[in-house]
Amino acid sequence: MNYPFWNVPYLSGGGVIALIATYHLLIALFAVGGGLYLAVAERKARREGRTDWLPILKKHSKFFLILTAAFGTTSGVGIWFAIGLANPEATSTLIHNFVFGWAIEYVFFIVELTTAAVYYYTWDKIEPKLHLMIGYIYAASSFLTLVIINGILTFMLTPGETWLSVAGSGNEASVFWYAFFNPTYFPSLFLRTLICWNLAGIWALVTAARIDGFKQPRLKHEIISWSAKWLIPGFVLVPLCFLWYLAMVPESSKQLLDLGISTIGQGTFTQVTRSVLITVMTSATILALVYFVAVRNSKSFGLGWAISLVLLAFAATAATEQAREMLRKPYVVGNFMYSNGVRKSEVEKFNAEGYLTHSPWAQTEVKNFYGDAETALVKKGELMFRGQCGACHTETGYRAMKELLKGRDERSIENILTTLHDYKEDSPYRKYMPPLVGNPDEIAALVKYLRTLTVPSHETALQQSTPLKTETKN
Amino acid sequence: MDASLSPKPEAKKTRIYHWLDERLGIEGMLVHAKEKTVPSHKHQFWYYWGGISLFFFVVQVLSGILLLVYYRPGAEAYESVRQITYDIQFGWLIRSAHSWSANLMVFAVFVHMFSVFFMKAYRRPREFGWWSGLGLLGLTMVFGFSGYLLPMDDLAYFATKVGLEIPASIPLVGTIVTDIVRGGEEITAVTTQRFFALHVVILPLLYLPFLAFHVWLVQKHGNALPPSEEEKPAAERRTIRFFPDFLAKDFGMWLLMLNVLAILASMYPWQLGPQADALASAPQGIHPEWYFMSQFQILKVFGRWFPGATGEFLGIALFTIGLILWSIIPFIDAESKNGKRAKLVNYIGLAALCGLIAVTIWGYWEL
Numbered sequence: 001m002n003y004p005f006w007n008v009p010y011l012s013g014g015g016v017i018a019l020i021a022t023y024h025l026l027i028a029l030f031a032v033g034g035g036l037y038l039a040v041a042e043r044k045a046r047r048e049g050r051t052d053w054l055p056i057l058k059k060h061s062k063f064f065l066i067l068t069a070a071f072g073t074t075s076g077v078g079i080w081f082a083i084g085l086a087n088p089e090a091t092s093t094l095i096h097n098f099v100f101g102w103a104i105e106y107v108f109f110i111v112e113l114t115t116a117a118v119y120y121y122t123w124d125k126i127e128p129k130l131h132l133m134i135g136y137i138y139a140a141s142s143f144l145t146l147v148i149i150n151g152i153l154t155f156m157l158t159p160g161e162t163w164l165s166v167a168g169s170g171n172e173a174s175v176f177w178y179a180f181f182n183p184t185y186f187p188s189l190f191l192r193t194l195i196c197w198n199l200a201g202i203w204a205l206v207t208a209a210r211i212d213g214f215k216q217p218r219l220k221h222e223i224i225s226w227s228a229k230w231l232i233p234g235f236v237l238v239p240l241c242f243l244w245y246l247a248m249v250p251e252s253s254k255q256l257l258d259l260g261i262s263t264i265g266q267g268t269f270t271q272v273t274r275s276v277l278i279t280v281m282t283s284a285t286i287l288a289l290v291y292f293v294a295v296r297n298s299k300s301f302g303l304g305w306a307i308s309l310v311l312l313a314f315a316a317t318a319a320t321e322q323a324r325e326m327l328r329k330p331y332v333v334g335n336f337m338y339s340n341g342v343r344k345s346e347v348e349k350f351n352a353e354g355y356l357t358h359s360p361w362a363q364t365e366v367k368n369f370y371g372d373a374e375t376a377l378v379k380k381g382e383l384m385f386r387g388q389c390g391a392c393h394t395e396t397g398y399r400a401m402k403e404l405l406k407g408r409d410e411r412s413i414e415n416i417l418t419t420l421h422d423y424k425e426d427s428p429y430r431k432y433m434p435p436l437v438g439n440p441d442e443i444a445a446l447v448k449y450l451r452t453l454t455v456p457s458h459e460t461a462l463q464q465s466t467p468l469k470t471e472t473k474n
Numbered sequence: 475m476d477a478s479l480s481p482k483p484e485a486k487k488t489r490i491y492h493w494l495d496e497r498l499g500i501e502g503m504l505v506h507a508k509e510k511t512v513p514s515h516k517h518q519f520w521y522y523w524g525g526i527s528l529f530f531f532v533v534q535v536l537s538g539i540l541l542l543v544y545y546r547p548g549a550e551a552y553e554s555v556r557q558i559t560y561d562i563q564f565g566w567l568i569r570s571a572h573s574w575s576a577n578l579m580v581f582a583v584f585v586h587m588f589s590v591f592f593m594k595a596y597r598r599p600r601e602f603g604w605w606s607g608l609g610l611l612g613l614t615m616v617f618g619f620s621g622y623l624l625p626m627d628d629l630a631y632f633a634t635k636v637g638l639e640i641p642a643s644i645p646l647v648g649t650i651v652t653d654i655v656r657g658g659e660e661i662t663a664v665t666t667q668r669f670f671a672l673h674v675v676i677l678p679l680l681y682l683p684f685l686a687f688h689v690w691l692v693q694k695h696g697n698a699l700p701p702s703e704e705e706k707p708a709a710e711r712r713t714i715r716f717f718p719d720f721l722a723k724d725f726g727m728w729l730l731m732l733n734v735l736a737i738l739a740s741m742y743p744w745q746l747g748p749q750a751d752a753l754a755s756a757p758q759g760i761h762p763e764w765y766f767m768s769q770f771q772i773l774k775v776f777g778r779w780f781p782g783a784t785g786e787f788l789g790i791a792l793f794t795i796g797l798i799l800w801s802i803i804p805f806i807d808a809e810s811k812n813g814k815r816a817k818l819v820n821y822i823g824l825a826a827l828c829g830l831i832a833v834t835i836w837g838y839w840e841l
Contacts, residue, residue: 265564267566267743277740278740278741281736285732288726289729289730293722296719296722297719300714302518403745407748
């Protein structure tokens with residue numbers, strides 16, 4: 001590990017990424033679908049002479065511009081910051097392989113941002129035909145950003161045999177297109193495109209809800225009904241695309257899903273299944289509410305309901321993304337790098353030579369630490385925790401070790417860690433957790449540290465002398 | 475229509491309809507439902523909260539019945555909840571849904587009460603709606619309190635122990651009443667049996683008639699207009715049909731709440747702690763459920779400021795006066811015109827709301 005460990009109490013590094021990414025996706029996918037929505041809606045309004053639609057579309061394009069250009073772009077940069085800090089090894093792998101991919105994406109991105117602004121500011125100022133063309137350029141360039149980023153995101157789940165055969169050799173960039181058009185590329189592109197259209201329809205309802213339905217009932221009803229139609233392709237085709245996607249994911253991911261389905265009754269190992277079910281439930285609810293509350297009751301359809309639909313879409317997006325992330329477990333880059341940044345090829349080396357010994361930043365901390373041997377051991381264990389567990393776990397908070405290890409003594413913690421370290425074929429943890437790497441001393445130190453999390457504070461003097469425990473109060 | 479004619483499918487439907495209508499009066503109900511309107515204005519969001527509370531109550535009943543199948547009060551209480559949580563298929567989900575919807579229901583009832591308060595929906599002729607609502611709130615809280623103990627894990631045990639300090643501090647009768655409810659001076663297996671009886675028999679028997687009365691009153695008087703709408707001339711007020719428009723939205727809101735509940739219950743399943751051990755030391759920072767936190771904190775603080783029985787007495791006196799004042803609000807602010815009194819009552823409401831939130835936060839801060 002060539003980078004310092006990023007410790008995020010309560011949330012974990014992964015939690016920070018999840019929050020920013022879900023927020024970003026909700027807007028970014030809207031940016032792709034919403035551009036097409038505006039262009040197609042404007043075309044329809046002009047062709048059919050529906051001049052009353054135009055002020056509404058202008059208003060929507062303003063909302064669209066602010067949302068995507070301000071909130072979408074900043075949160076996109078936020079993802080870069082978050083992934084760089086939370087998972088620097090994986091980020092580095094992506095940059096080494098896809099730097100030109102991102103360069104291409106940025107070209108489309110600049111065209112997208114420019115045309116979005118030009119589109120809004122030239123309403124009523126230039127020829128309708130030209131204005132419409134700008135709308136279409138926007139729609140195309142925003143779609144192309146998806147075409148690019150989709151290659152990089154799907155690569156992480158299924159890098160493909162060709163790339164894996166050269167991984168680590170320094171020649172990875174020579175198989176750029178193989179990595180880009182990887183096995184899940186097309187199903188994912190179709191899925192995301194359909195979701196973009198869904199979100200275009202849902203976000204359009206936010207603008208439509210602001211039309212006074214008692215004064216302009218017909219206009220409001222027409223815009224709501226037309227926007228609702230944007231949800232139809234998605235709801236018909238998403239299940240099919242999802243099955244296609246599932247057919248392309250690696251066997252280990254399918255097993256994880258099977259495990260979840262077979263144990264849902266007990267509620268164990270089911271996070272991915274629960275996430276998928278939440279996606280299904282929230283999507284069905286969106287459909288029902290759009291029909292019964294928005295279309296059938298368009299006159300009194302208010303902003304509160306529109307925002308509720310956006311929040312439901314947020315839940316659906318978050319659950320889908322979580323399921324997708326979970327399917328990738330135990331890897332961050334399929335079959336190459338584990339979710340904590342340890343490369344599959346490095347496991348043997350770290351086990352023989354030590355994990356922390358290969359982490360220059362951790363070494364500095366270990367050397368500079370003053371205290372008795374016992375405290376130093378706990379400190380060393382804490383560094384192991386931050387390096388190998390912190391990507392997904394926290395002490396108290398998200399996937400908290402305090403909760404997961406509650407009531408366990410030193411021996412029982414040692415047993416779990418041994419299971420994780422041995423990483424036998426039949427271990428259930430193997431399906432979603434990386435192996436624990438390190439030499440026996442480091443693992444013993446991790447046991448000591450984890451034990452401090454499970455001991456009630458009054459039982460050990462050691463705990464009071466350890467500064468890192470000061471925040472744990474119950 | 476002549477019933478002897480060979481019926482087409484449509485006519486058949488009509489015959490069934492007539493048969494039912496003759497016996498149940500569907501026609502009249504439909505006509506009434508179609509004539510009934512609900513005001514449509516910018517504060518209408520608050521109209522949903524009564525329905526939301528009712529929805530969570532329905533979830534409580536259904537999930538409660540399922541838990542009832544496996545729960546065993548008494549010495550086996552903890553073991554049976556452990557089985558529900560870990561052994562029985564989907565037991566974890568049902569229990570989690572029951573606990574989450576209980577909390578959501580209390581929250582919804584509070585929101586409903588304050589929204590009714592600020593919309594001044596307690597004014598003539600809706601006073602009984604206000605009082606029956608307060609009764610339902612009280613019963614809801616006792617429901618929550620009695621249900622919390624039933625798993626008999628350490629948190630439930632100690633939270634109930636400290637929670638019972640609130641009724642025990644009532645002068646004269648407090649200790650006796652608390653001992654009766656507890657079935658002795660300590661919380662034991664007997665207590666779970668008493669709380670169980672309270673939770674699944676006594677409280678529902680009290681609750682259902684109150685609820686029926688409350689809902690009947692809402693139906694009788696319709697939705698109240700907030701003062702800002704009342705000021706408008708009648709021609710400017712907007713309404714939507716109750717059936718099917720508002721009803722569709724109301725059910726839409728139920729569906730939305732079902733989503734909220736399902737997400738919470740499945741992604742954050744309710745945990746079960748270790749079995750309660752009366753001899754063990756209480757876990758650090760033990761406290762009752764959040765909706766009792768303000769009372770708990772006030773008693774704690776008064777006990778600190780005025781040692782001995784004085785503190786308890788003053789605390790209880792404060793609750794009593796507050797509750798009486800809250801109940802007679804319809805008399806204090808009876809007129810439909812919005813004069814000085816109406817404003818004063820608004821300030822009282824704001825003070826109560828802010829006070830409740832502030833003291834609750836203070837309570838958690840001090841843990």
